[in-house]
Amino acid sequence: MKEPIIEFKDFSFRYYAQKQPTLKNINLKINKGEKVLIVGLSGSGKSTLGNCLNGLIPFKYEGEISGSCKIKGQETRDLSIAELSKSVGTVLQDSDGQFVGLNVGEDIAFALENDNVPLEKMKPLVKKIASMVDMENYLTRSPMELSGGQKQRVALAGVLVDEVEVLLFDEPLANLDPATGKTAIALIDELQKKTDSTVVIIEHRLEDVLYRHVDRIVLIDDGAIVIDDVPDNVLASDVLIRHGIREPLYVSAAKFAGVKITPEMHPSSIDTFKLTEDDKDRILNWAKSHANTKTKNKQVLLKGKDLSFSYDGEQNIIDDISFDVKSGEMFAIIGKNGAGKSTLSKLLVGFEKEDKGQILLEDRDIKDDTIYERGKEIGIVLQNPNQMICNTMIYDEVAYGLKNGGVKDEEIKERVYETLKICGLYEMRNWPISALSYGQKKRVTIASILVMRPKIIILDEPTAGQDYRHYTEIMEFLRKLNNDGQTIIMITHDMHLMLEYCDRCITLVDGKIYYEGLPSSVLVDENITQKANLKMTSLYDLAKIVKMEPNDFTQSYINAERSLRHEKD
Amino acid sequence: MNKSFFGKFDVKTIVATALGAALFLVLFAFVKIPSPVPNTNIQIAYGITTFFGALFGPISAALIGFAGHALNDFIAGFGIWWSWVIASAVAGLFAGFAYKFSDLEHGKKPGKMFFILNIVGQFIAWVIVAPILDIVIYAEPVDTVFVQGLTSFVVDAISACVVGGILAYAYAAVRSSASSLDKE
Amino acid sequence: MKKTKLFSYVDNGTIIHKLSGLSKLICFLLLTFASMFTYDIRVLLVLLLISLVISYIAKFPFKRYKLVLVYFMIFMVFNFLLNFLLAPNYGVEIFGTKHVIYVFSDHFTLTWEQMYYQLAKFVKYICIMPLGLMFFYTIDPSEFASSLNGIKVPYKACTVFALALRYFPDIQRDYNNINLAQQARGIDSSKKASLTKRVKNVAKILLPLVFSTLDRVELISNAMELRGYGKEKKRTWYSYRRLVKRDYLAIGLCLFIFASVLFMRFVVVKNLFWNPFI
Secondary structure, eight states: OOOEEEEEEEEEEEETTOSSOSEEEEEEEEETTOEEEEEOOTTSSHHHHHHHHHTHHHHTSOEEEEEEEEETTEEGGGSOHHHHTTTEEEEOSOHHHHOOSSSHHHHHHHHHHHTTOOHHHHHHHHHHHHHHTTOGGGTTOOGGGSOHHHHHHHHHHHHHTTTOSEEEEESTTTTSOHHHHHHHHHHHHHHHHHHTOEEEEEOSOHHHHTTSOOSEEEEEETTEEEEEEOHHHHHHSSHHHHTTOOOOHHHHHHHHTTOOOOGGGOTTSTTTOOOOHHHHHHHHHHHHHTOOOOOOOOOEEEEEEEEEEOSSSSSOSEEEEEEEEETTOEEEEEOSTTSSHHHHHHHHHTSSOOSEEEEEETTEEOTTSOHHHHHHHEEEEOSOGGGTOOOSBHHHHHHHHHHHTTOOHHHHHHHHHHHHHHTTOGGGTTSBGGGSOHHHHHHHHHHHHHTTOOSEEEEESTTTTOOHHHHHHHHHHHHHHHHTTOEEEEEEOOHHHHHHHOSEEEEEETTEEEEEEOHHHHTTOHHHHHHTTOOOOHHHHHHHHTTOOHHHHHHHHHHHHHHHHHHHO | OOOOTTOOOOHHHHHHHHHHHHHHHHHHHHOEEEOSSTTOEEETTHHHHHHHHHHHOHHHHHHHHHHHHHHHHHHHTSOOOHHHHHHHHHHHHHHHHGGGGOOGGGTOOOOHHHHHHHHHHHHIIIIIIHHHHHHHHHOOOHHHHHHHHHHHHHHHHHHHHHHHHHHHHHHHHHHSOOTTOOOO | OOOOOSOOOOOOOOHHHHSOHHHHHHHHHHHHHHHHSOOOHHHHHHHHHHHHHHHHHTTOOTTTTHHHHHHHHHHHHHHHHHHHHHOTTHHHHHHSOOOEEEESSSSOEEEHHHHHHHHHHHHHHHHHHHHHHHHHHHSOHHHHHHHHHHTTOOHHHHHHHHHHHHHHHHHHHHHHHHHHHHHHTTOOOSTTSOHHHHHHHHHHHHHHHHHHHHHHHHHHHHHHHTTTTTSSSOOOOTTOOOOOHHHHHHHHHHHHHHHHHHHIIIIISOSSSOOTTO
16 A cells, blocks of 8 residues: 655745745645656745755744644654655755765765764765766766766765655756756666655756656646646646646647647657647648748858867867857857867857967957957856846946946946846846846846947856746847847757757867757757767657658747747737 | 854854855965055955854854965965964954844844954954964064064955955845835 | 866875875874974974975975975075064074174174074974975875864864865856956956955955855755754764874874974973074
8 A cells, every 4th residue: 555755734834034925735645656746937836845845944944834744654843854864865956065075985975974874884885875876986086077967976876875765856957968867867767766765856847857757747836736647637738838837849849739638648758649640640730831941141250260278288178160150140059068168158258268279250360359358249148147246236237347448427327228128127227136036137147248239148058947937038038139130159058948049059079069050950960969968859759750850840849939929929 | 133152053154164264265375466565465365254254153254264274375385374374263253253243144234343353353363363473383583573463464454344344235235125126 | 277176186105195194184283383393403404304204205296396396495585585684683682692794784784693593494494395295295185174073173163174175166166257257347357457446346256256155055054954964963984094003103203203302392402492602
């Protein structure tokens, strides 16, 4: 008989600092050995729910609780974080923050050290657990020498040493490139089978989690459970899209085409997804009706010529690459973590100087420009807005770059107001930045670069960690800028973002360009996707099912999605 | 508001102290502003002890000064200059006494005591502790150490108050409630 | 600025490397304290010899540290001259005699006493220097915290050191990124800017750096508590290496040196300085 290991009963929680409860009347049972996916927008309360399981609530974040939350039959509020950590192991989103040891072995051992486990027992145990996540050959490596995926494996090992019964993952895919994310989901699946544990995954990248079987999907919005059902049922309904969660691409393509999805079609995975011939024809016809590709044919604005760069004089991080960025383009630089994307962007804005080759802006070699002179031509927006904002007021922050350049006050005012209007921040111009949400802060940082009227803006992972609603908000804003003629370069490992928004892209592998051209052609070639650690989207599989050229099919999908969005506007 | 004089030493404070020390170390080792006096740099790192002191208390700030300075000497490879390391810890200790008198967390701007304690702390550290230790441990000439101590005091007190002050004001501003805002 | 490795630790398997971190720390402290307690040039020369021998055994790569060593020597020479300029008669004050070598002026008189005092000081500094470098070069950073805990520093304070070392490279990277991003927006970091301007500019870099670090504090402390940190009065250390015979031998040897120095200082010479002028 199945017994619940986690049980919420009429559970509500309100942070003391807030007026409204963050969780409202939650009733949720999770049985031993189940794998449950919790989805919801940022701020929906899904992370708060996770924190109730591991004890951060109420022991670290205090607030008012009503109802009951039991783990293994015990009320969590009667235990402590330390006691709960023996049953619930938490893998946090930021694996750099969770990696507290100076090397892998030390970090895996952290919980054992805190339990005063003697060395003789600790060493073999660490080795055993490390081998479960394939990290036994890395025990002496420091975190700086590891990739994001490897750090996450270490984090996972670090909670497995406690032989926990519940594994809780808080947005495990947020910082991983697509292929690594896929491996992570597979690893979680295998470990669950090996250790017979219960798994709770909090994530908004639904399709990526569904890569492996999930027992139930729980959707949370505004602090309450909207639906709690098996994936097939959830995907057949339109509840996800109504609550701002992106459906798997193949499901939304089928829905666009007017196919009625039922649970019996098993939509939870593209491999099990059953379409009748009639459905397939319908999808094919829909796709054909949306086919059209327009290519912008414009002048070359920025040219990289035979660029090479290395930090240590030995290994070239950028290895003899050439490319063009055309005026008015939305251009993407893609590739796995460590492929040289960020380094290339640093070269473009002059943070690092190329060892060999040239960077030409409108046919002019800009090697000798100072960082500021370049900043006025090619602006960069860092991934984390908190690392850019250095003033307390919105107006000052946006005006900052102009003030430093000695622009006259009236002109500053004019330009700042104009930029704020473009960015939809004008009404808040006299607000302190601390009052803004993360997405709004991001817009402030974009505004602070736009105001300098650069010819090109570079954005480093503009949507990292954002849910679908905020993602769309940021990207539509960028598209608007782009339509007004702004050239934009984006560094990303989000494939669909690139497909959906970019005109052209280059794919970096080990510092070399592996592909340059239309985004929709990148993912067709399995060679490229494998080399670059990218992942084909499920649209490709669906295209094969309905027997259409995957490129064209993807393009149709994007066109359809765009026109749908414009109808809304 | 009932705050203990020495602050609490919970996990959060431990981590803050460690990252504070790492910040101190980065600034101490790489960010120097040359002052008008030749051969003397303005060590903006003391702004970190000042700010973290007001947020996390004297033990935390003293440890930041101690660990940050000791690790700096350590990586520079010159051997640890104990008298100055200890002086940095003392300066941090006094900066941390401002903890009891400030409430940056709730958006209150730093008061007079914040600055007074830092100036007093820097004075004790560089004009009393460091020279005396220099004389006792290293038998440095008396005149030299006091001249050095006085310059260090002036430069570091300015850095602690200005840099630490800027950080504290900005933090208080971030923390102050932003609920009464209207779009215009 | 290139990526600097905080510790240049490379395990090249010498007996010094094989010592436990704890014994290395104890020996380092004993020897540096020994050199702190004396100004006796004979003792200092012996200590210098000992530290050079240790460097030799540990196969210390002097070549790689050439730059540090050169800077250090320049600093020492500069210090030597400054010392004379600021306190030319300190030697005479200490030893109470005055053997003149050369008279520049009434105040600036070069004496053997001064030369001797400054020479002793010189030797004192250069014998500490290789010790520091050696310790830095032979200790595994992850052993550092457990070693401190081994000499009874409370473990929470040891954690401060370990975490500071762990997150130093991250913060350094953040600092570089923020600094460059601000330069791209026109912060003038050159020496042309006025002093107040420069301080203000640095503050503009500091604000995002410090505030994003504070965000991280929250995250890391959660991660640590979720793995049971801080619940017990003590903890064990994965990187700790148990002391074996050679460790006790090394500690014993250093204790002996330390005791001999104290003996010379307090029983034989009974003074900080050994006075050759009487």
